[in-house]
Amino acid sequence: MPYSVAIAGASGYAGGEVLRLMARHPELEVRTVTAHSNAGAALIDVHPHLRSLAHLTFVETTPENLRGHDIVVLALPHGTSGAIAAELDDDVLVLDCGADHRLTSEADWARYYGGDYHGSWSYGLPELPHADGSRHGDVLTGARRVAVPGCNVTAVSLGLAPGIHAGLLRDSDLTAALAVGPSGAGRALKTNLLASELLGSAQPYAVGGVHRHIPEILQNLRLAGAESPTISFTPVLVPMARGILATITARVADGVTAEQLHAEYVARYADEAFVHVLPAGRYPSTAETVGANTALIGVGLDADAGRAVIIVALDNLVKGTAGAAVQSLNIALGLPETLGLPIDGVAP
Amino acid sequence: MPYSVAIAGASGYAGGEVLRLMARHPELEVRTVTAHSNAGAALIDVHPHLRSLAHLTFVETTPENLRGHDIVVLALPHGTSGAIAAELDDDVLVLDCGADHRLTSEADWARYYGGDYHGSWSYGLPELPHADGSRHGDVLTGARRVAVPGCNVTAVSLGLAPGIHAGLLRDSDLTAALAVGPSGAGRALKTNLLASELLGSAQPYAVGGVHRHIPEILQNLRLAGAESPTISFTPVLVPMARGILATITARVADGVTAEQLHAEYVARYADEAFVHVLPAGRYPSTAETVGANTALIGVGLDADAGRAVIIVALDNLVKGTAGAAVQSLNIALGLPETLGLPIDGVAP
Amino acid sequence: MPYSVAIAGASGYAGGEVLRLMARHPELEVRTVTAHSNAGAALIDVHPHLRSLAHLTFVETTPENLRGHDIVVLALPHGTSGAIAAELDDDVLVLDCGADHRLTSEADWARYYGGDYHGSWSYGLPELPHADGSRHGDVLTGARRVAVPGCNVTAVSLGLAPGIHAGLLRDSDLTAALAVGPSGAGRALKTNLLASELLGSAQPYAVGGVHRHIPEILQNLRLAGAESPTISFTPVLVPMARGILATITARVADGVTAEQLHAEYVARYADEAFVHVLPAGRYPSTAETVGANTALIGVGLDADAGRAVIIVALDNLVKGTAGAAVQSLNIALGLPETLGLPIDGVAP
């Protein structure tokens, strides 16, 4: 019998993508979907692409409606999941796609988000290497509270951690510039997210060290062995509905060669089903990952500049959010880590 | 009586944009347009947007067809303009939109392009500050041979030169990641430039220090006062026809504040008609510059990362190519620098 | 001395485009821009592409602020311009970019819009042929109240009127399907207009005879000589910021040949500066008209189907709105009809 699932905030893009993935997962059955303004609406009217779930109807986001399921996924605005989560039983598996339980430092929370701090949960980035050589996914085994990473964070962390972990990249003075699709910003009605504004345009946002994903990236890099990492991080909205293309640079340690660096990444991710390092000299495009729980990585070294250039492509809604949730859920429940997750992208 | 103009290679995107700008310039009259495979075709069949030039027909690209004009613009593939230019009279104003006459170092030419080196011409980036405090545009006065800069080069050079010139930015270990539209790659029939490949995707290219624009950027920064600049430079194709959004970072000198840095850029470009620094905390999008000879710059400082973040937006075909050519031409001929050039973008 | 202009509702897309065109018009000077929620804001903060108008600031949309100018342009939501217009002096030239003064039939107004009917003004589609052989532009000479047509209406009317006028096309059972950019829907915060929703998608709207542009199209066709025209009209939003590509069909009268039909269109528009009929067998794309006051028309005949197929491309914000306003204004004031208006598009 499949696990029963409730999804809170299921009318947004992240919630919709959790639904899409769960609809094809053989061990999960979505029984309850909740929403705020869409409560009472048929799911198919809000997500007309999810034909296989046409039987569901949104109900209000209340603890009562979420209780009684094996699994609860929270796809709520930042700052709102802490209170809801506190109402759920300890043995229910709860996955929070929002930011509320990602940061281990209350000071970071206060500086970048503010409001009540709800502590941190097991963090859902399985492929992250730890300083001690272990794979981060180990912490998810048997977990009942999982914080799903931010989408940009996943791209940058996967791109930097192996090199820093192996001592091939300096851990300070990192840079990352990301071309990102607007679906990462959600279904919010903001002028800059209008099609007329973004079609034919590239828009930077949260420039200059103020983006909320920065402390989360640094937290991950410290897990991987960085001592006092710093990063200049800039996302740029571009006219594609989904996708992240992260251009990451880091100074290389003395004497490191391009071959050595590339080989380290290949070795690090050799056994991973969802993270793939391309052959030397090749770099990924986001189209290759659309709809898939796949992160693709290209690794190069610009000897003149003394910097490695690492390109990471992923789908912000899958490996960046919903796929990470399902992958973490698989581990937490002792299912095969890849169960139900797409590996092939939808291209062109 | 207007100056007579011939444009070689006028069937491509750069040539088309030179035509568009010249059609509205009060002192220029395009008399001859040449092409290779399109010789014999009506201009309006190749550039159906240029209704005001429907009377023109492409002829072969030969010295004979180009002679007898006051101005010749070369919009030819790299490596082909040197030979043609040698056939033109010394008192004709020749502007080369290709790379052949940009680099002052024969070694750079050999490393990044190869083939015969034709020397360097007066370089068409008027707003570049020189180490001695002068404006680069001075070198264009009375010039008869002008090398038009590369589009990415213009964005990065305008973004870095003021800070380096003023000693506020370190001149080594620079980084630039650019979201660029495919028109900069020309009308070439390449698979990665197909609409099916680029729609919904971000594609990096020339990653890892191999891009031909790198030596040209460093040459400009040295003009502005850099001693031994290095830069990690990565362009990413995104699905917008035109535009460059450059995300540039540089380490700041000790003690430099965000206010100080911003004020320096404001002061540097205060008298420029085509380069504008946005108020502190604001950053440009490419849509704001489409069709205009305008570069917009946002200047920030991430104190935690110790890096300035400078965002430059421009239209690769206008300020990045054709507008730069016309602006340089205006200076060279003693016309008002802004004559005939659009300042307002076409948005949304 | 230039004419002084005030623009009401200048913070939207239509208002922004009026500003862009007027900024380059030699006989106009925009002195006042009004807005609702943006009152008090600098124009450059709302329209960062309009660098040449950076000195302007939005004021409230009140009769007081609009009075005292030679020309007032109303770019307000439907249903709101009637009251404002009534407060303006009779000798002021008022152009309404909204729908309030387009329909000559009060019954049509009641059915498609509702609310108070304010009568109809001189209608700003100069190239429309009248049944009596005259050019519609004649009615604009000396006009002081001008209703600017709807953008879809302009495309369909220009595409059908010559054939109907000449008796070559049947005037009933017409069809039009339009691929349109979202800027025509304005800067409204609606979910379906979000970039995430429209990127990679084509969205029909107002299907089944309910679109408000239908009575206006039929009104124009009757002017051109149609007796009882009917049209099936369907717009489809596609992911381009601006542009209309209208695919129009009409049954041909008995014995009409493709050559005859094409020749009629060529002859009809032969003297027009802004409407161009392509050679037989060629059809326009919207890119060819971006930023220009140009409508391009391709004319074909499918003998098997017994229908003419007429393709019209134009820029909804220029020939579809702001350019039509300026063109009408030129006629009304006795200026050259083409003064200040761009003929060349911005492509690619």
Next chain:
Amino acid sequence: MPYSVAIAGASGYAGGEVLRLMARHPELEVRTVTAHSNAGAALIDVHPHLRSLAHLTFVETTPENLRGHDIVVLALPHGTSGAIAAELDDDVLVLDCGADHRLTSEADWARYYGGDYHGSWSYGLPELPHADGSRHGDVLTGARRVAVPGCNVTAVSLGLAPGIHAGLLRDSDLTAALAVGPSGAGRALKTNLLASELLGSAQPYAVGGVHRHIPEILQNLRLAGAESPTISFTPVLVPMARGILATITARVADGVTAEQLHAEYVARYADEAFVHVLPAGRYPSTAETVGANTALIGVGLDADAGRAVIIVALDNLVKGTAGAAVQSLNIALGLPETLGLPIDGVAP
């Protein structure tokens, strides 16, 4: 043990999509992929999105390489599959994604394609209603030669057949205007398919009754009961990689009401897994079908115009090509018709 599959022409977009779908099909194993210029290349280098098939390498397209499989899919240019097919054993299931075996009329073939006529195969549009009340899918049971329909044909046929079959729509004087993504045109290197040309533009093509899909549509409508159907058919390329949004109109028979028409479509497709009729007043967008084998239909009636307006959305590469091939294959082999086929789209 799964059926073994060879795919000829697997390096194109249609072939790639067949691969994507077959990779997730539980009863199929792709053993051989052939190509022309890509022979010798690793599949993952040509289709970097198909990570699960990274073990495959392209071989030459020869009868020898295709023999020895249970199933052969031909995704070859028009005119080239006839000769190859003749070399394959009769008991092999061969599916032709090209046009060579679609048309039952040699005269149609000669007029629209030309070259050798190879006869027609069982036609892979299962949901098409026949005049006798049967479902077209019946002809596929046990078939060993299947012609996969053209993508535009599928959209228009599914949209018109029920109404014509039921006598609610007139079968002559039909119109269809389609917004289509460029992937339907394949990976061909043509100037009009470049990203620079299509971004921000809508381009009509094959206007005026010359499109090769017209005889195939009429053939289908005759199957459904039409006597002498005629259609005006115009496709328009728009800037989305995949998707077809067909706007179809037909005159309604006397006295037909909107409710009656809608009810007929609902009833016709009530048992279909892949074709869905939306509630009255709602119309689909293409994003809802991306990656899915789903066609969505909206049905309206414009009483003033006397025409039904039927909107059909589907993914040209899935329900329009590769999904139709797999669905037909499932029927031919006696597998469940929906096996392995995605129903949910990837949106936004």
